[in-house]
Amino acid sequence: MSSLLRVADLTVSFPDRHGRAPVVQGVQLSLEAGEILALVGESGSGKTVTALSLVRLLPPGATVAPESVVEIGGIRVLGPGATPARHLRGGTVGVVFQEGSGALNPVRRIGEQLREVVVRHRGVAGAEAGREVVRLLEEVGLPEPSRVASSFPHQLSGGMRQRVLIALALAGDPRLLVADEPTSALDARVQLRILALIRELTRTRGLGTLLITHDLGVVAHTSDRVAVMYAGRVLEEGRADQLLRSPGHPYTRGLLAALPSGRQRKAPLASMPGRMPPPGLRGAGCVFRDRCSQERPRCREEPDWVSLGETGGRVRCWLALEAEG
Amino acid sequence: MSNLLEVRDLAVTFPGHRGSEPCAAVRGVSLAIARGETLGLVGESGAGKTTIGRAVLGLVRPSAGSIQFDGIDLGSMDQVGLQRFRRRAQIVFQDSMESLNPRMRIGDVLREVLMVHGTPRGSRPEEVRALLERVGLPPGIVELRPHELSAGQRQRVGIARALAVSPELVVLDEPVSALDVSVRAQVMNLLLTLQSELALTYLFISHDLAVVHHMSDRITVVHEGKVVEEGPPDVVLQQPAHPYTRALTDSALPWTVRM
Amino acid sequence: MDSRTAVSSDRSKAPPLLAGRVARWSSLGGNRMARLGLMGVGVAAGLALLAPMLAPHDPMQTDLTRNLLAPSWDHLLGTDQLGRDVLSRLLHGARVSLGIALLSGTLSVVIGVALGALGGYLGGWVDSVVMRMVDVVLAVPRLVLLVTVIAIVQPSVTAIVLLLAFTQWPAPARLIRAEILSLKERDFVEAARALGYSRTRILLRHLVPNALSPVLVAATLGVSHTVILESGLAFLGLGVPLSWGTLLLSGQANLLTGAWWLSVFPGVAIALVAIAFNLVGDGLRDALDPRQEVRL
Secondary structure (H helix, E strand, C coil), rough: CCCCCEEEEECCCCEEEEEEEEEEEEEEEEEEEEEEEEEEECCCCCHHHHEEEEECCCCCCCCCCCEEEEECCCEEEEECCCCCCCEECCEEEEEEEECCCCCCCCCCHHHHHHHHHHHHHHHCCCHHHHHHHHHHHHCCCCCCCCCCCCCHHHHCCCHHHHHHHHHHHHHCCEEEEEEEEECCCCHHHHHHHHHHHHHHHHHHHHEEEEECCCHHHHHHHHHHHHHHEEEEEEEEEHHHHHHHHHCCCCCHHHHHHHHCCCHHHCCCCCCCCCCCCCCCCCCCCCCCCHCCCCHHHHHHCCEEEEEEEECCCCEECCHHHHCCC | CCCEEEEEEEEEECCCCCCCCCCEEEEEEEEECCCCEEEEEEECCCCCCCHHHHCCCCCCCEEEEEEEEECEEHHCCCCCHHHHHHHHHHEECCCCCCCCCCCCCCCCCCHHHHHHCCCCCHHHHHHHHHHHHHHCCCHHHHCCCCCCCCHHHHHHHHHHHHCCCCCCCCEEECCCCCHHHHHHHHHHHHHHHHHHCCCCEEEEECCHHHHHHHHHCEEEEEEEEEEEEEHHHHHHCCEEEEHHHHHHHHHHHCCCCCC | CCCCCCCCCCHHCCHHHHHHHHHHHHHHCCCCCEEEEEHHHHHHHHHHHHHHHHHHCCCCCCHHHHHCCCCCCCCCCCCCCCCCCCCHHHHHHHHHHHHHHHHHHHHHHHHHHHHHHHHHCCHHHHHHHHHHHHHHHCCHHHHHHHHHHHHHHHHCHHHHHHHHHHHCHHHHHHHHHHHHHCCCCCCCHHHHHHCCCCCCHHHHHHHHHHHHHHHHHHHHHHHHHHHHHHHHHHHHHHCCCCCCCHHHHHHCCHHHCCCHHHHHHHHHHHHHHHHHHHHHHHHHHHHCCCCCCCCC
């Protein structure tokens, strides 16, 4: 069976002072219908660029390497022999933007903005489109959907606007949902409800959801599987519960250890030294080796994927290979 | 036990814009911080945390209540007294990009503080170097401008700037919320080290329960401009008495709070 | 769905290699039209400065035996009705026209920035007074005011510079006031207050330098406007000798005699300088616009 989303060898470069620097390098991902995959990483890890290249929303200047492949629902949208995809955004793929990012037009009513997408992608018009708008607003859990439809964005709360943005992403009846930090701007209580909604929609609609986040709490709470990105590469992936309980990559372990545990107040947190190398300064070999406490001579070579037991988890680290024997 | 800061019945009301209602951001808040202690101030956005922090530093005028710093009432200070107070109480902001003048080199940022507060010209370079070392930054950074630094480095500059006047109280307004996990741990460790080395008193403002729990000796929960609960971190966050606090702790995600 | 780029929450933490002033300033150099404009302004300024050396003849030397000569090797741009060399008059005229435009522009920016910055920063009655002054100046039609006053006081460089500056200061004043109003809410200003910096220091070191960009853009665009305005006044007979507008006026009188060179060359000079300043202004706007910054 082919996955809903398959990404292989995705490499995206941006111009820098010395020419071009890869910001995303050799990323592989796969996502099934009904599943939430969290793409987690710190700033500069390349998670957002990865997501943007799926929907071809890369900023000008970005170049995608020719060997990069993206397939959605078995249709190649990027790479050799790709079909030109004018209806890709909003159609097969729905993008949930972050509240406050300016994705809603402040001077147009919610209903009009939704209707536009509905009409364009569903080929319906008139009262039919109006009914569809109300149905969408209802689906994302907004009370009094017709009142919301006739409101302007500023008349709604942050949580309601985020729901509207989700409805907007659903309006084209997508199969793949890409949500970029959908809850980072929200308070904890609202965040929980929005995450619950995304989970419910993924199940009921049979969507594949790619959730971009930097928050491990969101990962643990919401996703089925996780891919951990660092310096443009995916270093580890696996089932969320498994990966967070027993992380396999030294970087993932470092991340989890750096969180306050709630046990020893005011004690120093285990912090990784140094910082993520910027694009262009990521030499050959393992990108994490400069900050890794267990660096080996072998780490100067690029590590390959190593599977971790039967759980389907895998890491890009030579240590894991050693541990296997 | 001597309190460095005592706030009684503080209220802050902002005038409404063009005919709209005035907005009561803080409505009768009382709190006290002992010397060398960290008081965590928790609440959601719009709860009035930031306004309390600014009022404590005399940056926002209270509409009612009193603020006493080391026994002196903030409202009764004259110019000289206020300038002396500025050397004893400082602030670190959330957004390190916003909190640094984009056109100034880091060296100038720190030298300016020293100059205004009367450090002789000759000893300024030495002081700047010492400040940078204290916050773990390389001396060469003085030549750079804010946008050339990483977020973590910028936040260290913000801390160094606050420390330049050798304050006793530092208001930390969401100091690590904009930072990535690994950098956040570094900065939290730095703040803890500085506190124990320099005997600093912190007012630590954050919406992140795990971070506040880790950093604080006591916690105050604010909601809609009022204090709803107050006490030791373990008690407030593990056995919350007030329904609002309970709602907060219930909606904190695992790994954001692991207790 | 619109095609705007998704904005991630961590835009301020974009890798430094992609952001920064270097990239922005080099974009001024990278903009070909702006570079062309810069070259034009440079050439005009150079010619004006070096006019006494470059001018082949004395611009005031009349020679009625050689009047209204068409362009020739001896007089590259011909001579006027009094036999004066048009090229020399144009070169010396550049000093007058550019000088008036730049002086009045600078003066209006100085006045506008001072008043606008004070109003924006101090607020209250200071702001009200400044803004009412702005309203008053803007309420008077500029051309009417200029024509009336200059007709009364007699045209002189000082009078024209002062009057132009007086009618132009509201634009920079409003621009800088708006910038300062938004800047003073920023955390670095709050930090400066917390550190006990004086109001003067906050205004001069932290607010004004960060608020100047749009003012400089507007002022540059304004210079081209002033060159045309001043020429227009001179064309109405309210100019000083040698101003390009004055040259144009004398050319107009001779247009029927077929001495086209008296009108065409000053006209072209005015147009080219105005266009050059416009190009520089546009380039500057692109270079200083924070939205033009490359973001990841």
